[in-house]
Amino acid sequence: MAYEFERKQRIAVLGGGPGGYEAALAGAQLGAEVTVVERVGVGGSAVITDVVPSKTLIATAEAAGAIASAGELGVQFSLKNSAGRQARPDVAVNLQAVNQRLRALARQQSEDMKANLLRVGVRVLTGDGRLDGENRVVVSAGHGARKHDFDEIEADTIVVAVGASPRRLPTAQPDGERILTWTQLYELDDVPEHIIVVGSGVTGAEFASAYSQLGSQVTLVSSREQVLPGEDADAAALLETVFIRGGMQVLSKSRAMKVERDGDEVVVTLGDGAQVRGSHCLMAVGSVPNTVGIGLAEAGVQLSESGHIRVNRVARTSVPSIYAAGDCTTFLPLASVASMQGRTAVFHAMGDAVTPTELRNVTSNIFTQPEIATVGWSQKQIEDGIAQGEIYKLPIASNPRAKMQGLKEGFVKLFARTGSGTVIGGVIVAPRASELILPIALAVEHRLTVDQLARAFSVYPSLSGAITDAARAMHIVN
Known part of the structure; x- marks a missing residue:
């Protein structure tokens, strides 16, 4: 007597960041056969080069700031000099040690997340994935990755969670040494003497705040009237006051037209022709979705003019079998939103009860001080x-x-x-x-x-x- 068994639903996830990770866990929880394709490591850029390392750096900056302000609470730091008299110690930040620690934390977090996926039966592939129609993903081994015995994944549902990368301007090309994106900061061995931060949005404000507390001279170049355009006006005004009081130079209504390296210095040319010199420059001018060349348009997936994937409140794209989550979509670029989208996408695809994401209920935070x-x-x-x-x-x-x-x-x-x-x-x-x-x-x-x-x-x-x-x-x- 022959028995017929219902085939497990197959889910392919492109990208192992917060959205892809949660989508994979949700699929495994509901009994699906799940494959995750990730090129840099589970956790994606959020864990390896963005959220985890940046917030770890900020935690160190907060500790440095707390030491600097401890005197207001009556806490004094001193040591004995060679003559046996009290002397004030120098408090310094060992940036090389800080960066080693945060990179290690990021790697460990990535490995923990991968172990979680493997434990629940998710298959994790290292490589680059692209869509080949509505129900197939083609995987090619990434640089340094081992070749696999297969190069195609058939799927009933595809979740695209490929994230975004720092935006690069033609007139301000990062070199990884003096002109930097936020993913390149963690290779510095010393606290920058004078860092010029171009861009006063969330990323620019966070790093400007952190490096100011770490001891850098900071110049923040803002194209708008005040920092954090689009945020609560009272909060933005207060933060700008705190920045200036702490010694930061804030250049409002100043657009950076060009950033060049001049030996061990960088030169930022502003729209009015003025120039600002510093030791380093951080370009924090937004991000672009990693949606080019992965077969989205060919599969019929609608994109916005900026290249973001259009999704509805259950993370579904214009193609019924394809969902998307995270910074590559038209939703808010927050790790918490990506995670919620990933779970919602899989629950919806597998017929489980879902609550459509309500953006007005999303909590966000800017990790300044x-x-x-x-x-x-x-x-x-x-x-x-x-x-x-x-x-x-x-x-x-x-x-x-x-x-x-x-x-x-x-x-x-x-x-x-x-x-x-x-x-x-x-x-x-x-x-x-x-x-x-x-x-x-x-x-x-x-x-x-x-x-x-x-x-x-x-x-x-x-x-x-x-x-x-x-x-x-x-x-x-x-």
Whole structure:
């Protein structure tokens, strides 16, 4: 007697970054046969050259900054000189050791992620993948990779999660030594004497903040009126004030037209003809999706003018069997969003229950010092009439715990729906804002009112108490 068994659904994932990784895990969880194709290592650029190393560098910068400001709390550092007298020690950053550590952490994280995939039965291939129609992926061995016995993967569902790369300008070509992209910073042996950061978006602001705390002289070239265009205006203005107070030179409304190397220096030529000289230059002028030459258009996948893959809220492309996740798509370029897209794509493809991604519920964070965390509707959208809401802003300096820690810069800002008091958004500017924003994110996700948020017991004293204090101040009278 012959038995027929239902064939497992086959899923091919191009790219092993946050989106591809989570897609693979979700597929394995639902019993699919999953193959991941990744050319640089599981975790992709997010783990190996972007998020993990950059946030590790920023953590070191925060430690250096904490030492520098410890005197305000009465902490003094001293040592005995040869005469037995007290002397002030020099606090220095060993950038070579820092970079060795962060590269090791990135490699370890990549290996841990690969081990997780292998443990649940996912097949991981090293190489370059491209689409050959709607249901086939062709794999070619990447540089230095071993050749495989196969070069084609048949799939019922394909998830494209190939990420993005730093944008390069024709007039400012990185050389990996003095003119750098953010992926090349981790090869430096010494803290730059004077680093010029071109671009004042999230990446530029984060690295400008970090290198300033590490001891570099920093010049930030911004083509806009202030840093972080598009972010909360109060938060951006506060951060720019902190930058300038800390000795950073911020060149607003200045466009870098050309970056050249002159021996051991770099020369940045601005739109008005002025020149800025420094020891290094970081180009932080955005990114481009890695979607060229991988067969997307030939398979019928629609792309935007910028080359990003058009997807809907369940990460599906214009081709029913092809999904996409992460920085290569038209959604927000955040690792958390990529992960959610990857899971949503596979759940939808396999018929499991899904909740379409709601971008207004996405929490984002800028890892400057202080950090800036946001979720939900923005103040500008409220002021422009796009959303109906009330705004309340509470300075962090009024919080008891902040006073104890010597914190003066920052605030908690809540947005609540007019009439109902439902929390529709918020901004936190403070150390560890990335941790503090979660209660507001939960309130936005679950449509809690300011009164419900205020009824939660915050620890006294705590920075999170500023959130419940702000919510209490927005009490809705019944």
